[in-house]
Amino acid sequence: MIYKNILVVFLFALTGSTVAAQQLSWQQVAPGIWKGVAGSPEQYDLLKAAGARPAIAALHKMGEVSFPLDKQDIQATATDGKTYLRFPLRRSEQLFGLGLHFKTVHQRGKILRLHVDHYGGKDNGRTHAPVPFYVSSAGYGVFINSARYITVYAGSAVRKDSKHRPAEKNRNEDKTWSSRPYSDALEVLVPATGTEVYIFAGPTALDAIRRYNLFNGGGALPPRWGLGFTQRVKSLFTAGEVKAEVDSFRLKGYPLDFVGLEPGWQSRAYPGTFEWDSRRYPDPAGFVREMLDKNIRLNLWINPYVSKSASFYKEIAPYTGTHTVWLGEVPDFTIPEARKIFFGQLKKDQVDIGVSGYKIDEVDGYDYYLWPDVARFPGGLTGEQMRQTYGVLAMRYSLDLFRKRNERTYGLVRASNAGANRFPYVIYNDYYNHEDFITALINSGYIGVLWTPEVRASKTSEEWIRRFQTVIFSPMAMINAWSSGTKPWSYKDVAAPIKKLALLRMRMMPYWYSEFAKYHYEGTPVFRGMSLEPGFENSTHASVKNNLEDNPYLEAVSKEVKDQYMAGQYLLVAPLFAGQQSRKVILPKGKWYDFYTGKYVGDGEIISVAPGLDKIPVYVKNGGIIPMMPSMLHAPEKGQQVDLEVRVYGDMPATYRLYDDDGETMDYEKGAFDWRKVTVTKDAKGRLTGSVEEPHNKAVQTYRKITFRFMTAEK
Numbered sequence: 001m002i003y004k005n006i007l008v009v010f011l012f013a014l015t016g017s018t019v020a021a022q023q024l025s026w027q028q029v030a031p032g033i034w035k036g037v038a039g040s041p042e043q044y045d046l047l048k049a050a051g052a053r054p055a056i057a058a059l060h061k062m063g064e065v066s067f068p069l070d071k072q073d074i075q076a077t078a079t080d081g082k083t084y085l086r087f088p089l090r091r092s093e094q095l096f097g098l099g100l101h102f103k104t105v106h107q108r109g110k111i112l113r114l115h116v117d118h119y120g121g122k123d124n125g126r127t128h129a130p131v132p133f134y135v136s137s138a139g140y141g142v143f144i145n146s147a148r149y150i151t152v153y154a155g156s157a158v159r160k161d162s163k164h165r166p167a168e169k170n171r172n173e174d175k176t177w178s179s180r181p182y183s184d185a186l187e188v189l190v191p192a193t194g195t196e197v198y199i200f201a202g203p204t205a206l207d208a209i210r211r212y213n214l215f216n217g218g219g220a221l222p223p224r225w226g227l228g229f230t231q232r233v234k235s236l237f238t239a240g241e242v243k244a245e246v247d248s249f250r251l252k253g254y255p256l257d258f259v260g261l262e263p264g265w266q267s268r269a270y271p272g273t274f275e276w277d278s279r280r281y282p283d284p285a286g287f288v289r290e291m292l293d294k295n296i297r298l299n300l301w302i303n304p305y306v307s308k309s310a311s312f313y314k315e316i317a318p319y320t321g322t323h324t325v326w327l328g329e330v331p332d333f334t335i336p337e338a339r340k341i342f343f344g345q346l347k348k349d350q351v352d353i354g355v356s357g358y359k360i361d362e363v364d365g366y367d368y369y370l371w372p373d374v375a376r377f378p379g380g381l382t383g384e385q386m387r388q389t390y391g392v393l394a395m396r397y398s399l400d401l402f403r404k405r406n407e408r409t410y411g412l413v414r415a416s417n418a419g420a421n422r423f424p425y426v427i428y429n430d431y432y433n434h435e436d437f438i439t440a441l442i443n444s445g446y447i448g449v450l451w452t453p454e455v456r457a458s459k460t461s462e463e464w465i466r467r468f469q470t471v472i473f474s475p476m477a478m479i480n481a482w483s484s485g486t487k488p489w490s491y492k493d494v495a496a497p498i499k500k501l502a503l504l505r506m507r508m509m510p511y512w513y514s515e516f517a518k519y520h521y522e523g524t525p526v527f528r529g530m531s532l533e534p535g536f537e538n539s540t541h542a543s544v545k546n547n548l549e550d551n552p553y554l555e556a557v558s559k560e561v562k563d564q565y566m567a568g569q570y571l572l573v574a575p576l577f578a579g580q581q582s583r584k585v586i587l588p589k590g591k592w593y594d595f596y597t598g599k600y601v602g603d604g605e606i607i608s609v610a611p612g613l614d615k616i617p618v619y620v621k622n623g624g625i626i627p628m629m630p631s632m633l634h635a636p637e638k639g640q641q642v643d644l645e646v647r648v649y650g651d652m653p654a655t656y657r658l659y660d661d662d663g664e665t666m667d668y669e670k671g672a673f674d675w676r677k678v679t680v681t682k683d684a685k686g687r688l689t690g691s692v693e694e695p696h697n698k699a700v701q702t703y704r705k706i707t708f709r710f711m712t713a714e715k
Ligand code: GAL
Pocket: 262, 263, 301, 361, 362, 429, 430, 480, 482
């Protein structure tokens, strides 16, 4: 007997097994946010990579709420050098988040391995932002703070000790037998000795997201010019060609705020030198100045891989990883010296002469291009940890270049992760399915990142205008013509409506800017999925009826709405895709109005619309207040004043919070901003009138003459 016991202990020791499942102990770290520690977490994690710090005052404003789950149901087990986590799932609960997916919005029932990568066509967790955060329709969020490839079984497996284990069914005779039976747990495998876990309370799912965003410092606040138009020009353009392109925008009357230069601005690319090509750009400082004089900012493409021909190659070489990318060396941005050398070069050569931002390319994947997991970095990270956070590190430290000059930037990046919420970088990729781009836009709102459904070239003018329409209702209005050279007017038959759309984007700038301010200060994502909208009930895909409750995966699939979304507080956007003449739109409960005409369209119902080629269907909630400005070719500059037209939709009294600051500097962090309350009241006769509070902060006053336009009442 004794021998037998010894043998068992011995075997346990050999296999590295096993500690019994343990409850986590929870510590409240901010109102409505708790941290639990499983095992011994690693030194390096996602929050450390991003340098994330909570926006504590804003979290206090959200107020205290109680722990949203049953603590006993959250368990951790340490086995085999890894950490297993288990979280409860209730019956009709749906899950969102867990990465920037392109085909699915609902995640319950899925198995995902969260791995930074370029999107390869399958929602399996390999994506540009595999953020380990999920939010539940039951009104709470969960975040696993690990910089590892973690695997999430989002309610796909049934445990023996399940509290709600479904009854076994006999497939021979029972038609309701399901290949994917009901599961009441979400389980996570973290390939590390421990991890921090954070729980975010609601009460609503949107509140949980807001807490998650605020915990990471709040969402990004772009400069005003970042919300204007951007065109990326052909890769090998010369300074003269860029100037000519910029001039043609102005002459033809299309708005433009920043231009993107692709690899050809550098003397060598793939790997790069990070210095101007003197043949194409003989006088960079003069060129940048000339552009700025025309109100055009420059954004430069880079990938961070250093060529042997780079002037700083020898200096940086000791601080690079064991492996190369396209034979370029990979700087370890966790090491201060590496940062000093690499970003010092960008500063000296580009930012100091007025370059306004970067497009940080190819920090995502794919496996054959990037360093392998067996790579090692001199700062101590493994290939895996670096892969999960390289984009985050590149964003974080490139921002310092602008912050030191008291300037804002708005750039592009191809990899992100948790903690990067406040970085003003928008994710993009090479995949080009329009429908899936919209699904990604919806998913970005659940995980604290920004995504652009960029438009490149199109097969037909119909496709071009349909894509263009969604670009203007997105975080970055970008034409990416690096390869095709397409211009907004290239498709002649739609050139005029395209111009109108581009100018509409500009006219809506006061709305976009206020909504981004709410993302920053209050954590509310600007572009969001319909599940977060109060009163939204989906009855469209009711066709999949069989044992949904038993099979949450099927239920999730059947409930998916991935072709319409919310844009800011009041707008519902329902894009059409090439080939579609009409579509259905699900209106949440409450009255809704046509954005263009103010006409009533419905209340909590499914409508059918056939808007014609020049319109993208957009609807406004009752009481919707949309501040607009005159159409301009560039965003208002710091100190420039514009008139404001406040559009009011529907038939009820309402309020709106209009945000203002200088739009360019970081002074808002020192209090140089203003919120003005817009109020619409209704008198005894049912007439609506509007007023706007005087500015509280005289130093920031972008809006001059303010008029109201009652879109519905005036009809
Ligand atoms: C791709 C990137 C494109 C373009 C191109 C230039 O990786 O996604 O947008 O920048 O590189 O080589």
